[in-house]
Structures are given as structure tokens and as C-alpha cells.
Amino acid sequence: MRSDLSSLQLYLALVAAGTGLAGLLAGLPTLGAAPLLTAFYALATLSLARLVMPWSLWLDLLLALLGAVALIASLPPGAAMPLHHWLALFSAWALAWLFVERLSAAIRRGRLPETGIGLIIPVLFGLALLVIWEVVTRGANVPPVLLPPPSAIWARLTAEVPLLWADFVQTFIKSVIPGYIIGCLAGLAVAIAVDRSPFLKAGVMPIGNFMSALPIIGIAPIMVMWFGFDWQSKAAVVVAMTFFPMLVNTVAGLNAASAIERDLMTTYAASYWQTLMKLRLPAAGPFIFNALKINSTLALIGAIVAEFFGTPVVGMGFRISTGVGRLAIDLVWAEIAVAAVAGSAFYAGVALVERAVTFWHPSVRGGRA
Amino acid sequence: MTRILPVLTILLAILLFWYAMAVHMNAPWQTTLNTRADLTEVPFTTFAQQTWAQDKPVLPAPHQVITEIWNATVALELSSKRSLAYHGWITLSATLLGFAFGTALGVLLAVAIIHNDASDRSLMPWIIASQTIPILAVAPMVVVGLGAVGLTGLVPKALISMYLSFFPVVVGMVKGLRSPENIQLDLMRTYDASPWQVFWKLRWPAAMPFLFASMKVGIAISLIGAVVAELSNASGGGLGVRLLTGSYNGQTVQIWAALFIAAGLAAILVALVGSAERLVNRRMGARA
Structure with a gap:
């Protein structure tokens, strides 16, 4: 042997x-x-x-x-x-x-x-x-109705490019991106505002942690009632889903700068905003990017699920739910493939920006993201 | 107990804001109602109370939701199709089953990954990639697909929960099982411990804190997975179905009640995992 x-x-x-x-x-x-x-x-x-x-x-x-x-x-x-x-x-x-x-x-x-x-x-x-x-x-x-082979899905994907592209634009460009940006910015802004008061911080953190664990996605039907069938309601769901992870992570991140570093800023007579912009926000970078990465997948999920509750006749969630009804399972899988690629690309994009922005952090310097 | 006061303050602020928003958002419809009823001079206090007591409000007031929860749980029989306790139980059982599957799968994968280089290299990237797929978004479809194969009832929903909850467990357990330091592994070697003994006496106990941290995340997303998976099958029951039928019938109070129940379930489940964690920690002699 x-x-x-x-x-x-x-x-x-x-x-x-x-x-x-x-x-x-x-x-x-x-x-x-x-x-x-x-x-x-x-x-x-x-x-x-x-x-x-x-x-x-x-x-x-x-x-x-x-x-x-x-x-x-x-x-x-x-x-x-x-x-x-x-x-x-x-x-x-x-x-x-x-x-x-x-x-x-x-x-x-x-x-x-x-x-x-x-x-x-x-x-x-x-x-x-x-x-x-x-x-x-x-x-x-x-039977292809149950699980089509990858080759059939690929054939459908290449044959239906215009349709899939329209769905992608409706769901990703119109709903996910605005909702993601608004939700993350709002979470960041509230975190910075709350951070000035220890009392508020002590109150917001447990509630924020609790809210992050909740099935916020369930507000999708309410948002569809409030904001109508078009992309606005989907963006609103995405805002609600991305807000709390961002809030909690940023509040935690703003505490990441050590006392000695803050003391240094004090000896420089740095103002609150100078300390925030030059020390605390950069130090919070890894936490903020953690939230951005979590949110990148949450956002796509929120938008697609919200489309199950009412949508114009375009969109990835609409195509998936009607595709199931019409037994066009290969089209559904093609849509899932698009969603998977879009989700992975979104995540990878955020991760790349993270490497460029928080280049100083040990986890990046060590060569593993 | 220094945290109670701030939390209560924030909660009170949210409550006040909610009541104010309820007046604001329900006002247009209430004005229409009052004009139809030829009520012109309505004092603001009465008007506010009217907006908090609508039948299908745009935003129900918190006490309406609480009343609905009370009526739909305690006041109804458990077997009733309108009982939220009945639907909550359906969701809960799918959640727990999926969570159990997911935790078991996660631990098994983590054990394979730390003991075998090839499985580490081939599985880990795909495990991470698996979570960028918005599986939650296709969960109702997966449930329909599995239903066509003959898998109905609890199992398809539990599979969605499993898919979501195995991930934090794998990542946490890989970290945890690798957390023993070289010096500790060396000590085991001087004891001539078998791989089996190293695993049970060193790696497994060392991984416990990581396992519980992961399980807290995992059980919360298991619940989300179960709720979303229910959206496809209106006859199956569950909190997701209450959301769906509520949205079709404009029953906002019903939607909010289902949401509150789901939130309560999530809180209880996470708290249960937390107390199990404390129990295990005490048994293992950890300092609080």
C-alpha cells in the first residue's frame, strides 16, 4: 500500500x-x-x-x-x-x-x-x-414542474433577458437601492444623535436589539396598504428592515474608540464634531460595514417578500409568485438565479468597499475579509 | 436596574408617538365619516377618540391591538380557526422543528469542517454564499414545490427555518470548536487523549458560548422563516396566514395583532435560549 x-x-x-x-x-x-x-x-x-x-x-x-x-x-x-x-x-x-x-x-x-x-x-x-x-x-x-435541470433554467434565463431585466430594475434599482440607502442613513443618523445622551443610549440599545430579532418583514402588508402597490411600499419595508441593524451596530461602533484615543483628541482641544469625524466614526467603520453587509441581504429579501402582498405586473417577487401559479418553474428558478447573483454581487460590492475603507483593521490586514 | 428607566422612557415615547400618528393617519377617513354623519363641530378630544376606535383603521391604536390579541387568544377557544393562539402554535411548532434541524445540521457541518481540511475548503465558501441567496424571498414557492412532492404540513416550513438557522450555528461553532488554544491542545496530547476525548472534553465545552450566541440569532430567524413560509398556503394556518388574510381583507388590527404575537414569540424564544445558556454556564462552573 x-x-x-x-x-x-x-x-x-x-x-x-x-x-x-x-x-x-x-x-x-x-x-x-x-x-x-x-x-x-x-x-x-x-x-x-x-x-x-x-x-x-x-x-x-x-x-x-x-x-x-x-x-x-x-x-x-x-x-x-x-x-x-x-x-x-x-x-x-x-x-x-x-x-x-x-x-x-x-x-x-x-x-x-x-x-x-x-x-x-x-x-x-x-x-x-x-x-x-x-x-x-x-x-x-x-418532472420539470418540480425541479427543472440547470440547463433548462439557463435556457430560460437567456431567452427571457428583457423580462428579467425589467423585474430586476423594478425590484432592485427602484425598491432595494433607495430603501437601503434611506434605512442605513437613518439608522446612522439616529445612532449619532442618540450617542450624545447616555440615558437615551441605554434605552435605545435593548429596544434596538430586540427589534432586530423581530420578524419586521411582517409589516410588508401594512406598508403595501399605506404606500400603494408600486416601489414606494417595497422601499418602505426595506427601510424598516435595514434601520435597526444599522442603529444597533453604529451605537456599538461609536463606543469602539478607546479612552486613551479620546483623551488624545481632548488634548488636541478637538470639538465634538472633529472627534466624531476624525476618530469615532472611522473607529466605528468595521461595525457600520458589518451592518451594511447584513442589510445587503435583508434588503433584497424585504423587497421581494413585499411584492407578494401586491405589486404592479413587474418585479421579481411578482414573477416568482405568478410563475408558481402558472407552473413556469424554470422561469421562477431563473428569477431566483438573478436574485442570488444580485444579492451576492451586492454583498461582494459592500465587502470590497469595506476593504478599501477599513484597510487599517486587523481583519482586513490579515488578508481575510 | 439602571437600564429599566431609560427603556421605559423610550417605550413611553414610542407609545405617545404611535397614538399621535394614529390620529394623524386615521384623520382623513374619520373626517369623511363625520361629514357623512353631518357631525360638523367635533371637539378634538372626541375626534381623537374616534380615530382610535375605527373598524379598519390605517394605523390602529395600541389598545385596539391589545384588545384584539386578548379577544383572539384568551376569549376564544383554542381550536377556533380565528384563535391567534392556534395559529401561533402552528408557527411555533414549525419554528422549533426547523430550529432543531438547523442547529443539528449546523453542528454536524461545523464538526466536519474542523476535522477535515477538504470539507473546510469546499463547504465554507458555499455556506457563506448560500446566505446571500434570498431564500426567504422564495420560501413560499419552495413550500409549494415541496407540497407537490408530497411534503406538506410542518416539514416544508421547518426546512425553510432550517436553511436560515443552520448558518449562524455553523459559523459560530467553527469559531468555537477552533477556540481552544495550542497550549490546551498540547496538554491534551500529553494526556494521550484520543481525538474523541479532545473533542468532548476540550473543544465541545469551549464552543458552548459560541453555540448559544449562534442559537439566539438562529431561533429568531427560524421564526421569521416559518412566518414567511406560511404566506403561500392560506389553508395551512399560522401567523403568516393571518398576515396574508388580514392584508386581503384590509383587517389592519388583525395584521398588527399577528405581528405582536410573532414579536412576543421571538422575545420568549430568545429569552428561553438565554436562560438555557445561563443554566449550562452554571453547570459548567463558569463565573457569572
Whole structure:
């Protein structure tokens, strides 16, 4: 037995090769039907050679990718796939896992660089999820009404770009952005105002903490009644949802500057506003950005949920709820994909600004956001 | 007890502001009503009282909401479809089930992540990315989808709660299970402790404060998840359904009552986790 394999890796290697061999045997009667898959079975079985000779971990990656491609290429249209294909899926999955195990072990031992190479692992995991989703939904003939395969969602996404763009503008540009800005600025302003009075601060903090834990999203129907069906009511929900996290975090952040630093400002005869602008607000930066990041996901959720309670005939929430009613599930998933990308991009944007603004903070200097 | 007075002051201010806003926001409709009834010279005190007693006010006064809560919980039988206690129980059970699932999943993932480098690298980025997906926004749809597969009742709602609540637990537990310092791990090694013993005698106790901090966040968002997940299925019951039917019928008092119940539930649940935390801390001999 080769000593560079841990017991988990050895087990995975045996599983991958074993299922490959089983697939080869089970697929023998229909050998010509899927030549690529047969090649994968054979190569997966051959990977057992790792027990007697050096076997690069990149070979495992190549094998896993070959398995994925072979599986997708040999998916029969409109019918459940033969049983032995599941063995191929299992084998490819074990190979991918084995590769990830060996790669992270190699990085840990310093044989491979962390930057760049380290990124392969999460990307591969995401790809594996997509492949499994595609193969399972199409291979097991899951009705598209329940769960459409990613390829169908992608096709719908590219076909409906103008519609999705209109929904995006209505929900994200018109509701989320104004609500987010107003809510965060209001939270910041109230926090600064409250901060001058210890009495008010002592009163606002517990209430603010309590309000942050409440299902504020429930005021959506009330806001729709007050502000009408268009974007104003959605922006109002977003304002209410983003206000309290911002308030609580800013109040906490304004206390972050230490006494010695404040004393220094006093010796400079700095006014209240000078101390605030030059010391306390910058020191509160990490807290404020924490709230901005929390709010970036809350805002999108608030706007979409508010659209369930009444909306003009455009918007992501409207499209999702009517899509479910019309059983256009692939369109719903396309909308979810847009929302996920928009939400992630929004979060990433805030995180990037945070790195630029609070460059001095240990968490940023350490290289991890 | 120095915090009671400020909190009470703020609450009182909010209450006064609320009553004032109720007069302001209900005034147009009340004026219309009074003109129709040929009431011209209404003194302000009477007018204010009228605005606080409308049937479907734009903004109900706090005492109207409290009365509605009283009527819909204590004054009604538990089995009644209009009882908020009945709907609250439906939401609560989905919340607790989802919270239990989510905490278990979160702890399992955290244990896998700290013991296995590959799962750390492959799972962690996706766990974080999973929360930028506005799952809450598609929760009603997910519930409909799961209903089509045959999963109905409590479980689909609990799954939404689970999706939301596992995240803070994973993040907190990974931090907590990694919180023992090298010197402590070295001590365990000198004792020739097995990985199992290191986990149960060092890592797990060290992670407790993190677990409870995460669970407080997790149970609050579990409740939010359950309420939003109920929005799709009007026949299933739950506080979310009361919100939805209230919005369709313009029953603002009913919406506010459901909101207050949800808020009360959230407060009680967080407080329960907090007292469990204190209990565990005392059992583990922590100094208060």
C-alpha cells in the first residue's frame, strides 16, 4: 500500500475504482451505446493502479471531469437513464472528493501554493452540485414542474433577458437601492444623535436589539396598504428592515474608540464634531460595514417578500409568485438565479468597499475579509 | 436596574408617538365619516377618540391591538380557526422543528469542517454564499414545490427555518470548536487523549458560548422563516396566514395583532435560549 494516502483517501480510491468496475460489468451488454461512459468506467477501474505506482492528483481531477462530461453526454432524452449510470455518478463523485482531499492535503503540506490553487476546491464543489442536479433531474426523469435541470433554467434565463431585466430594475434599482440607502442613513443618523445622551443610549440599545430579532418583514402588508402597490411600499419595508441593524451596530461602533484615543483628541482641544469625524466614526467603520453587509441581504429579501402582498405586473417577487401559479418553474428558478447573483454581487460590492475603507483593521490586514 | 428607566422612557415615547400618528393617519377617513354623519363641530378630544376606535383603521391604536390579541387568544377557544393562539402554535411548532434541524445540521457541518481540511475548503465558501441567496424571498414557492412532492404540513416550513438557522450555528461553532488554544491542545496530547476525548472534553465545552450566541440569532430567524413560509398556503394556518388574510381583507388590527404575537414569540424564544445558556454556564462552573 502506498503510504501517501490517508485511510479516508484510500477508502475513496477503492470506492471510485470499485464502482467503476461494477459499472463496466453492468454496462457490458450495452457497451457501444455510450462509448465515453465506457471509457470512464475503464479508466476509473484502472485508477486502482495508484496502489502500485505514483498517481498524480490531477489525474483524479481529469477522471472526475471525464465522468461528469460522459454522464451528461449520455443522458437519454426524455427517459430515465440506465441503472449503471448511477454507478458512474457515484464513481465520479468519489473521484472528485478524493481529488479535493489530496489537493487540500498537498496545500497544507506546502507542496502547492495556497493562492489560486485553493480556489479550485470551492469551484469544483459548486460544479459537482450542478452536475449532480443535472444528472439526477434528467436521469431520474424528475418532472420539470418540480425541479427543472440547470440547463433548462439557463435556457430560460437567456431567452427571457428583457423580462428579467425589467423585474430586476423594478425590484432592485427602484425598491432595494433607495430603501437601503434611506434605512442605513437613518439608522446612522439616529445612532449619532442618540450617542450624545447616555440615558437615551441605554434605552435605545435593548429596544434596538430586540427589534432586530423581530420578524419586521411582517409589516410588508401594512406598508403595501399605506404606500400603494408600486416601489414606494417595497422601499418602505426595506427601510424598516435595514434601520435597526444599522442603529444597533453604529451605537456599538461609536463606543469602539478607546479612552486613551479620546483623551488624545481632548488634548488636541478637538470639538465634538472633529472627534466624531476624525476618530469615532472611522473607529466605528468595521461595525457600520458589518451592518451594511447584513442589510445587503435583508434588503433584497424585504423587497421581494413585499411584492407578494401586491405589486404592479413587474418585479421579481411578482414573477416568482405568478410563475408558481402558472407552473413556469424554470422561469421562477431563473428569477431566483438573478436574485442570488444580485444579492451576492451586492454583498461582494459592500465587502470590497469595506476593504478599501477599513484597510487599517486587523481583519482586513490579515488578508481575510 | 439602571437600564429599566431609560427603556421605559423610550417605550413611553414610542407609545405617545404611535397614538399621535394614529390620529394623524386615521384623520382623513374619520373626517369623511363625520361629514357623512353631518357631525360638523367635533371637539378634538372626541375626534381623537374616534380615530382610535375605527373598524379598519390605517394605523390602529395600541389598545385596539391589545384588545384584539386578548379577544383572539384568551376569549376564544383554542381550536377556533380565528384563535391567534392556534395559529401561533402552528408557527411555533414549525419554528422549533426547523430550529432543531438547523442547529443539528449546523453542528454536524461545523464538526466536519474542523476535522477535515477538504470539507473546510469546499463547504465554507458555499455556506457563506448560500446566505446571500434570498431564500426567504422564495420560501413560499419552495413550500409549494415541496407540497407537490408530497411534503406538506410542518416539514416544508421547518426546512425553510432550517436553511436560515443552520448558518449562524455553523459559523459560530467553527469559531468555537477552533477556540481552544495550542497550549490546551498540547496538554491534551500529553494526556494521550484520543481525538474523541479532545473533542468532548476540550473543544465541545469551549464552543458552548459560541453555540448559544449562534442559537439566539438562529431561533429568531427560524421564526421569521416559518412566518414567511406560511404566506403561500392560506389553508395551512399560522401567523403568516393571518398576515396574508388580514392584508386581503384590509383587517389592519388583525395584521398588527399577528405581528405582536410573532414579536412576543421571538422575545420568549430568545429569552428561553438565554436562560438555557445561563443554566449550562452554571453547570459548567463558569463565573457569572
